[in-house]
Amino acid sequence: MNQKYMLPLTSVFLLFLLAYAGVEGAGMQWFFGIVVPYAAVLAFVAGFIYRVMGWSASAVPFRIPTTCGQQKSLPWIKQNRIDNPDTTLGVFLRMVLEVFAFRSLFRNTKAAFNRNEKNRLTYSWEIFLWVGALAFHYAFLVVILRHLRFFLNPVPFLVKGLEYLDGIVQLGLPGLFVSGVVLLGGALFLLARRIFDEKVSYISLAADYFPLFLIIGIAVTGISMRYFTKVDIFGVKIFTMGLATFHPVIPEGVGGLFYAHLFLVSVLLVYIPVSKLMHMGGVFLSPTRNMANNTRMKRHINPWNYAVEIHTYEQYEDDFREKMIDAGLPVDKKE
Amino acid sequence: MADELKPDELLDKVDHSPASGSWMDTTVQIRPGMYCYAAKPESLETLSAPNARQWNPLEDDWKLPENWQQIIHDGIKERLERFRTFKIFMDVCVRCGACADKCHFFLGTGDPKNMPVLRAELLRSVYRNDFTTAGKILSKIPGGERLGGNRPLTLDVLKEWWYYFFQCTECRRCSVFCPYGIDTAEITIMGRELLNLLGLNIDWIATPVSNCYQTGNHLGIQPHAFKDMLDFFTEDLEEITGVNVAPQFNKKGADILFITPSGDVFADPGTYTCQGYMILFKYLKDKYNLDVTWSTYASEGGNFGFFTSHETMKRLNAKMYAEAKRLGVKWILGGECGHMWRVINQYMDTMNGPADFLEVPVNPITGTRFENAKSTKMVHITEFTADLVRHNKLELDKSRNSNRIITFHDSCNPARGMGLLEEPRYCIKACCDNFFEMPENTIREQTFCCGSGAGLNAGENIELRMAGALPRANAVKYVHEKFDVNTLATICAIDRAALSTLCEYWVPEVEVAGVHELIGNALILPGEKKRTTDLRMEPLPGMEDEDE
Numbered sequence: 001m002n003q004k005y006m007l008p009l010t011s012v013f014l015l016f017l018l019a020y021a022g023v024e025g026a027g028m029q030w031f032f033g034i035v036v037p038y039a040a041v042l043a044f045v046a047g048f049i050y051r052v053m054g055w056s057a058s059a060v061p062f063r064i065p066t067t068c069g070q071q072k073s074l075p076w077i078k079q080n081r082i083d084n085p086d087t088t089l090g091v092f093l094r095m096v097l098e099v100f101a102f103r104s105l106f107r108n109t110k111a112a113f114n115r116n117e118k119n120r121l122t123y124s125w126e127i128f129l130w131v132g133a134l135a136f137h138y139a140f141l142v143v144i145l146r147h148l149r150f151f152l153n154p155v156p157f158l159v160k161g162l163e164y165l166d167g168i169v170q171l172g173l174p175g176l177f178v179s180g181v182v183l184l185g186g187a188l189f190l191l192a193r194r195i196f197d198e199k200v201s202y203i204s205l206a207a208d209y210f211p212l213f214l215i216i217g218i219a220v221t222g223i224s225m226r227y228f229t230k231v232d233i234f235g236v237k238i239f240t241m242g243l244a245t246f247h248p249v250i251p252e253g254v255g256g257l258f259y260a261h262l263f264l265v266s267v268l269l270v271y272i273p274v275s276k277l278m279h280m281g282g283v284f285l286s287p288t289r290n291m292a293n294n295t296r297m298k299r300h301i302n303p304w305n306y307a308v309e310i311h312t313y314e315q316y317e318d319d320f321r322e323k324m325i326d327a328g329l330p331v332d333k334k335e
Numbered sequence: 336m337a338d339e340l341k342p343d344e345l346l347d348k349v350d351h352s353p354a355s356g357s358w359m360d361t362t363v364q365i366r367p368g369m370y371c372y373a374a375k376p377e378s379l380e381t382l383s384a385p386n387a388r389q390w391n392p393l394e395d396d397w398k399l400p401e402n403w404q405q406i407i408h409d410g411i412k413e414r415l416e417r418f419r420t421f422k423i424f425m426d427v428c429v430r431c432g433a434c435a436d437k438c439h440f441f442l443g444t445g446d447p448k449n450m451p452v453l454r455a456e457l458l459r460s461v462y463r464n465d466f467t468t469a470g471k472i473l474s475k476i477p478g479g480e481r482l483g484g485n486r487p488l489t490l491d492v493l494k495e496w497w498y499y500f501f502q503c504t505e506c507r508r509c510s511v512f513c514p515y516g517i518d519t520a521e522i523t524i525m526g527r528e529l530l531n532l533l534g535l536n537i538d539w540i541a542t543p544v545s546n547c548y549q550t551g552n553h554l555g556i557q558p559h560a561f562k563d564m565l566d567f568f569t570e571d572l573e574e575i576t577g578v579n580v581a582p583q584f585n586k587k588g589a590d591i592l593f594i595t596p597s598g599d600v601f602a603d604p605g606t607y608t609c610q611g612y613m614i615l616f617k618y619l620k621d622k623y624n625l626d627v628t629w630s631t632y633a634s635e636g637g638n639f640g641f642f643t644s645h646e647t648m649k650r651l652n653a654k655m656y657a658e659a660k661r662l663g664v665k666w667i668l669g670g671e672c673g674h675m676w677r678v679i680n681q682y683m684d685t686m687n688g689p690a691d692f693l694e695v696p697v698n699p700i701t702g703t704r705f706e707n708a709k710s711t712k713m714v715h716i717t718e719f720t721a722d723l724v725r726h727n728k729l730e731l732d733k734s735r736n737s738n739r740i741i742t743f744h745d746s747c748n749p750a751r752g753m754g755l756l757e758e759p760r761y762c763i764k765a766c767c768d769n770f771f772e773m774p775e776n777t778i779r780e781q782t783f784c785c786g787s788g789a790g791l792n793a794g795e796n797i798e799l800r801m802a803g804a805l806p807r808a809n810a811v812k813y814v815h816e817k818f819d820v821n822t823l824a825t826i827c828a829i830d831r832a833a834l835s836t837l838c839e840y841w842v843p844e845v846e847v848a849g850v851h852e853l854i855g856n857a858l859i860l861p862g863e864k865k866r867t868t869d870l871r872m873e874p875l876p877g878m879e880d881e882d883e
Contacts, residue, residue, distance in 0.1 A: 004357075007482065051426070058419040061645075064681050064752070066510040066518060068780040071754030073707050073718055076725060077761075083780070084754040086707070098514070104433075105514040109776055111436040113349055121442060121809040123776035129433060133514075193432070200432040202353040203452050205484035207469075208430050274469040279515055282427030287420045288516035293680075293754060296711040300685045304417055308646055310653040311548050313632050313661055319549070320558050327559035329631060330585050332661075 005195065008210035012217045012264070019263035024256035032259040033239065034248045040266035047273025052281050061302040063295045066288040072297075086294040098289055102137075105130045129193070136186025140215075142166055142179035143222075150240035174226060184219040187212055211277055214268050221261035231258055340368075340798055342841060345443075349805070351436065353447035359460070359486060363495040365392050368798030371501055371791065374541035379534055381545035382647060386534030392497070397490075403533050404488055408465060410529045415466065421525050424517045425462045428455060434509035434519070439784050440502055443802030448499050451509035451519040457495055458526055460486045497535050500526035502799060504788035505642070505674075506747035511780050523789070528644040536643060540790035543639045547651050551634040552597035558584075558631035564600050565629070568610050575872070577864030580617035582629050585662065589628035590699065592659045595670025595716075596637040598828035604847055605831040607870040608671060611855025615720070618729070621861045623700045627668070633658035636675040637828060641682075642790035649686040652678055655713070656687050666696040667713040671849050673788065673827035676715060676755065677748035684711040701726040715749075717758040717826060720854060724765040731857040735869065736767040738876040739822040739853070742814045743772070744807065744834060745782035746827035756780075759826050759850050766857035771818040777810035787833035800833070801840050808841030815845055823847050 022028040069080025081090045082097065097103040110126035113119075145162055149155045167175040191212045194204045225231035235251035236258060242249040271277065284290065317324065317331055324331050340348075370392055379387035390398045400406065415422045434451040436442060441449040448454060463470040464485035473479035480486060505520035530536070546555035556564065562584055569581045583589065595612065599605035619625040633654040640647030659667050669679060684690065693712040696705040703722045705714050723729050741763060749755040756779050764770055777783050786803025814820040823834055823845050834847045856869045867878040 055419060055423055055426075058415060058422045059417050060419045061417060062682055062685055064420070064518070064521070066507055066516055066751055067754035068511050068751070069754060070756045071707065073705075073755070073758060074703065074722055074725070077721075077757045080754070098516075102514050104512055104516065105431075107512055107781075108433050109437075109512075111351070111442055113351065113442070115346060115349070119346055119809070120813070121806055123774075129431065133431070197432065198352045199435045199447070199450065200430075202358060202447055203430050203432060203435065203450065203456070205430065206482040207484060210482075274467070276427065276429050279427040279429050282423050283515050285419065285423055286427075286516040287423070288510055288518045288521075294707075295681050295684055296679075296708045296713070297706065299688050299710045302685050305686065308650045308653070310650050310657070313654075313657060316551065316632050323557060323559040324631070327562050329558055329562060330587070 002195075004204060004206050005209040005213075008206050008213050011210065012213040015214075015264060015267055016217055016221070016260045019260040020256040023259040029250045029259065032263050033250055034243070036266045037243060037262060040269040044269035044272060047270075048278075048281065051273050051278050052285075055282065055285050059303050060287055060291075061304060063291045063293075063300040064287060065291045065293045067293050071293060085292050086297065087292060091290060091292050095284070095290055099283055102130055102134055104289075105133060128189075132186055132189040132193075135182050136190060139179045139182035139186055143177075143183055143219075146177065146179065150237055151244040153241055172227070176227075180219060180223050180226070184216065184223065187216045187219060191216070207275060211268070211271060211275065214264055214271065218261060218264045218268065221257060221264065225257055225261065229255075229257055231255070340801070342801075345798070345802060345805075348445065348802075349443065350445040351442070352445075357481075358447060358453055358456070359481070359484070362491045363498050365494065365498055367393075367795070369502065369796055370498060370799070371537035371539050371793045371796050374534070374536035374538045378538065378541040378545040379536065381548055382650065384534060384536070384541075385532060388534060390534075392494075397494070397535070399490075399493075399533055403493075406532050407488060407493070407529055410532045411462065411466065414525050414528065418521075418525065420518065420521045423515075424455065424522055425459050425466075427515050428452065428459065428517055429515075430456075431514065433512045433514065434517075437509045437512050438503075438519075439506070439508070439786055439806045440504075440799070440803045443786065443805040444799070448495070449502060454499050454503055454519055455517065455522045456484065457492070457499055458522060460484050461488045461492060464488075493530075493533075493535075496526055497530055500530065501537055501791065504747070504784045504786065504791055504803065506784035506788060507751040508747070508781065508784065511751060524641075524645075527642065531644050531647075537790065537793070539793035540639050540642045543637075543790075544643055544647060544651065547635050547637075547639065551630075551632050551654065552600075553635055553637060553639065554597055554601055556597065556601065556634070558634075561597075561600065561631045561634050565609075565613070568606065568613060571872070572610055572613060572870075575866060575868055575870065576614070576860050578617065578860045578862055580613045580860075582613055582616065583627070584629050584631055586626070586628035587662050588626075589662060589664050590626040591628070591666060591668050592633070592662055592664040593627050593629055593668045593670065594633050594636045594655055596672040596675055596828035597635045598637065598832060599670065599849070600634075602832055604835060604852070604871070605828050605849060607852040607855075608828075608831065608849025610870050611849065611851030611853070612670060612716070614855035614858050614860060615851065618858055618860055619700065623728070625699060628662060628664065630658045630662070636670055636672045638675060638678045639790055641674055641678050645686075648678060648682065652683055653687045655679075655683065656690055659690070660692045665694045666708075667693070668716060668719055669713050670716050671826040671828065671851060673746035673748040673829060675748075675828075677752035679711065679713050680753045683713070698722050700728050715755060715758065717755065717762050717850060720851070721758045721761045721765075724762065729765075729854075730859040731766045731854070732859055733766055733768055733857055734877070735857050735866065735875050736853055737769070739767055739848070740769040740771065740818060740820045741767055741822045741824050741848075741853075742770070742811065742818075742820045743778070744785070744811075744823055744825045744830060745778050746825060746830050747782060747784050747788060749826060750780055750782045754780075755826075759824070762850050762854060763824055766853050771814050771820055773810040773814050777806065783807040783810065785827075785830050785833040785837060787836075788829055792829055792833050800836070804833070804837040804841065807834075808837050811838065811845055812842045815842055821845055824850055824853065826850050
């Protein structure tokens with residue numbers, strides 16, 4: 001067994017047990033239901049802002065976009081305005097595609113080498129990571145948006161509409177939400193890649209497995225409550241509205257599974273700002289993507305640009321004057 | 336090299352499956368053939384770089400200053416504040432692995448630490464340990480370091496940095512595929528800057544930097560010798576064309592200052608590209624009275640400072656504007672070079688501008704205003720030539736290149752740090768009919784590096800270079816077999832040297848040529864005699880019998 005993923009798996013399981021037992025055994029609903037969630041949200045917001053501020057505080061000395069298409073040059077050469085933008089609009093579109101459609105990942109290829117008489121290296125389009133990642137992230141987004149129903153009263157029309165679309169397969173009772181299944185499936189796919197793809201496995205850290213197990217834990221507890229243990233949904237709503245309106249109450253009849261779910265969510269919130277999960281904020285600030293390739297058109301200013309010592313022409317001519325004169329090269333000073 | 340691996344032996348070694356276990360458990364083995372010799376102290380001293388001394392990477396003692404860990408720590412801290420790229424790229428990688436098989440060095444060597452993600456993790460692991468909250472907490476728990484992938488900066492780690500940051504050619508191919516735009520070139524640049532704080536440069540970079548600073552070009556060619564070289568070409572070209580194409584040097588009041596990598600002045604086959612420029616400028620002088628000058632002071636377009644540190648890059652690059660100002664030219668024209676154009680396109684104006692003493696570049700022959708260069712005021716020669724061709728200002732005899740079946744190698748920096756993709760192709764197609772593209776995953780923004788960029792074009796690391804060259808060579812071989820391609824055209828001086836070695840090793844039937852060699856060969860000079868040979872003094876197609 002590989003401790004890189006056994007340790008994170010065990011710790012997520014222990015975290016689950018901690019909350020479950022804490023509520024079922026020790027009656028610590030107030031702690032896992034009120035103290036921890038408030039603290040987690042606070043840590044998340046403060047941590048997230050702190051990290052983004054930290055990035056913003058660093059200078060952007062050079063405009064160094066990675067160009068992925070034809071530059072703007074002569075008027076009759078067709079520029080790729082999105083993959084090699086020279087305008088803010090182009091950059092905006094590039095970022096929209098990057099953030100909402102994972103544009104760069106869409107390009108992904110898989111290299112293969114066959115040692116035979118041809119010895120050919122081939123590159124095939126590798127779409128699965130893109131599909132898996134996109135499905136995972138969008139499902140997660142839908143799940144989060146759906147959960148707004150617990151924190152808003154009356155439930156906004158848009159949230160209801162989303163629920164309607166999410167449940168459109170009309171399977172079972174309560175109706176199946178596609179997003180939950182896709183979220184779990186996506187997370188399991190990403191996990192399987194980390195375990196079974198040799199290269200990805202080699203580069204993975206325990207810190208990469210932990211959030212996956214955590215999210216799987218959240219999805220599994222959520223799905224269990226909705227479809228199998230049938231949590232007291234009115235009790236939950238009373239509880240969540242209490243949190244949202246800063247009048248927390250502990251309702252009767254909501255069991256340990258719910259608090260365990262909430263606890264895992266809280267852990268995730270705290271984990272985000274101290275981990276790679278900050279990529280959700282970082283992608284917006286990545287200078288190779290969010291800048292226009294127009295440095296030759298419009299001067300970019302480096303805030304810390306400092307003067308440097310250079311070897312001037314005068315020094316150069318002093319070094320070589322006689323040789324230059326002998327070779328018939330023009331000089332500024334004749335002697 | 337007698338002990339050089341044969342292509343078959345090298346292919347036998349290609350294995351893309353990493354061993355089991357953790358990369359953090361393997362310590363670096365610095366292997367001959369894979370590394371470049373250490374910088375000589377005198378080369379570092381020219382620019383007053385720190386810790387200049389004799390040292391040998393194979394020896395245990397690297398003769399580091401006593402407080403080297405503190406120097407690196409402070410260096411990282413300073414760069415995190417100065418470069419948002421560095422900070423973000425240290426923080427946001429999710430290790431999705433999309434970059435893993437995009438690197439030519441990984442594809443050629445199979446060494447897992449050549450996966451871009453791991454190359455970055457070498458530095459990131461130390462960053463996490465020393466600069467992040469999570470890292471500081473984890474390092475206090477027994478075994479905690481492992482969980483977050485943290486490790487303290489030890490001598491082994493430093494050696495690993497040195498070995499692998501000089502096994503990256505800063506080609507940015509991985510960055511194209513990264514969902515966060517993480518650019519390994521940027522990480523390697525930071526890594527090398529940090530190593531340079533301890534005097535840990537390689538000689539193939541440090542000596543050209545020193546030469547360039549003192550004499551104006553990488554080889555340290557002094558002004559009279561530089562002129563001599565071009566005089567030789569003038570003689571050759573007079574023999575070939577019957578026209579005296581003698582260039583002008585350091586001429587005040589010329590229209591345009593031309594700067595190209597010095598590699599084209601002394602090393603075949605770049606010399607033929609250089610001759611192509613000379614023919615073009617002579618043509619434009621005679622036909623349209625365009626006045627172009629070369630400079631012996633700014634006689635280097637390339638900038639190995641870029642492979643050393645941002646400061647060194649700036650110190651070397653400053654000569655371009657300084658010389659343009661001194662000579663009072665209208666604007667600057669730049670020759671075919673890869674990293675030179677990354678520097679010009681993305682750094683020069685910011686570092687050494689504003690170039691308010693120059694005019695917005697206008698081609699006086701066509702009237703085209705180069706809007707895309709209106710601030711930096713430097714135009715790429717293929718932009719310039721493509722514009723001339725488009726306006727029918729060049730008389731080109733395509734038949735002189737009809738023995739060439741051409742493919743085009745996009746150089747990394749013009750492709751991914753600029754987007755100069757169509758201009759060179761347009762120039763090639765204007766002077767040659769037989770053009771075939773390599774497979775699409777190996778050209779344009781997905782182009783593969785020659786394997787020798789970013790200062791790694793040395794002799795002692797030939798195994799590394801030929802392994803890194805494999806993906807490019809493989810695609811060349813493919814079009815050679817499929818379309819009988821016999822010429823690999825390129826717009827980079829390092830490529831002209833490196834691809835020649837690459838072809839000799841992997842695809843010996845293919846020859847390397849600069850785009851302006853092809854242009855120069857086809858361009859009909861006013862008053863020229865009937866040409867019987869190309870610029871290489873090989874018989875032109877149909878002239879084989881007239882030779883001698």
